[in-house]
Amino acid sequence: MISTRTPVIELRRLHRFFGSTKAVNDISFEVYAGQVFGYIGPNGAGKTTSMRILATLDLPTAGDALVDGYSVINDPDQVRRRLGFMPDAFGVYSNVNCREYLDFFARSYGLKGDDRRKALQETMAFTGLDVLSEKPISGLSKGMKQRLCLGRAMIHNPSVLILDEPAAGLDPRARIELREMIARLAHAGKTVLISSHILTELAEMCDVVGIIEQGQLLATGSVADIQRGQRSNSRVRIRVLENTQGLADWLTTREVYDEIVIDGELLHFSHLGERAEEAVLLKEMIEAGFRIAEFGARHSTLEDVFLNVTKGRVQ
Numbered sequence: 001m002i003s004t005r006t007p008v009i010e011l012r013r014l015h016r017f018f019g020s021t022k023a024v025n026d027i028s029f030e031v032y033a034g035q036v037f038g039y040i041g042p043n044g045a046g047k048t049t050s051m052r053i054l055a056t057l058d059l060p061t062a063g064d065a066l067v068d069g070y071s072v073i074n075d076p077d078q079v080r081r082r083l084g085f086m087p088d089a090f091g092v093y094s095n096v097n098c099r100e101y102l103d104f105f106a107r108s109y110g111l112k113g114d115d116r117r118k119a120l121q122e123t124m125a126f127t128g129l130d131v132l133s134e135k136p137i138s139g140l141s142k143g144m145k146q147r148l149c150l151g152r153a154m155i156h157n158p159s160v161l162i163l164d165e166p167a168a169g170l171d172p173r174a175r176i177e178l179r180e181m182i183a184r185l186a187h188a189g190k191t192v193l194i195s196s197h198i199l200t201e202l203a204e205m206c207d208v209v210g211i212i213e214q215g216q217l218l219a220t221g222s223v224a225d226i227q228r229g230q231r232s233n234s235r236v237r238i239r240v241l242e243n244t245q246g247l248a249d250w251l252t253t254r255e256v257y258d259e260i261v262i263d264g265e266l267l268h269f270s271h272l273g274e275r276a277e278e279a280v281l282l283k284e285m286i287e288a289g290f291r292i293a294e295f296g297a298r299h300s301t302l303e304d305v306f307l308n309v310t311k312g313r314v315q
């Protein structure tokens, strides 16, 4: 089915080269209203470079990036109006308090009078900073600084938020709170692009993820889709008391079990099916007369998926 929805964020064959470094090398994807898109890749993959282009802080070597249909090349002002960017490094100004910091950015966006007061109040309430409004930034925890930085990115009520590694360095509680804030943003109809080099960190907060390495998008889809696309869903290990070869032959007749490796009394193979099928397999092996002493299945974790998709290449 052809989608008639217009993407809120669109990367169209985006390229950005720095000399011989292909930081972004032909990346295309679309993100729709209210979606949270996880941009995952190892260090140096090209995440920050593409996010900076979307935030109109850099220009592509070729291709384009669009926000609400506006090109970062031709309509950067329109893009800026619609977008809030949270960079991976927190800006300084540590000698001001939270309210003053947000007020400064509200003024730079041209907000005046009641509109500015309302924006400040709403942003501080959303980020939970209202109770800390007079606290100097220098005294804030890492989690609170991240909230402040998110507040700064959303002070002008943008429809799109670009968050570069917001979960990095957060403790588990602050990470859960960040996840909740992002869910609320998506619920309010905002479109969020969020990066990390850890798939597990984002898996629960994203509708769709894109895995990037060496400037190229290697896989996109829901985490479940990407997991399904992997060859080995689980590694099964069986110890049989005798007739290991006989069991291997018996398994080979069943098409779902391939690449069977025999190692003494042990058999290993990959399995692409459901977990329930493993219970059926165990029952059938025993019924077929094989004396099974051990049976174990290790399901691929999100880390395995990430390692399978990426190759560990750096540039």
Ligand SMILES: Nc1ncnc2c1ncn2[C@@H]1O[C@H](COP(=O)(O)OP(=O)(O)OP(=O)(O)O)[C@@H](O)[C@H]1O
Residues within 6 Å of the ligand: 018, 021, 022, 023, 041, 042, 043, 044, 045, 046, 047, 048, 049, 050, 197, 315
């Ligand atoms: N201004 C620049 N000049 C030269 N090379 C650059 C510049 N900015 C980025 N690069 C290079 O482009 C590549 C991609 O960098 P980028 O910062 O986009 O990666 P990243 O995925 O955000 O990584 P990280 O997770 O480490 O932040 C790297 O090889 C980096 O060294």
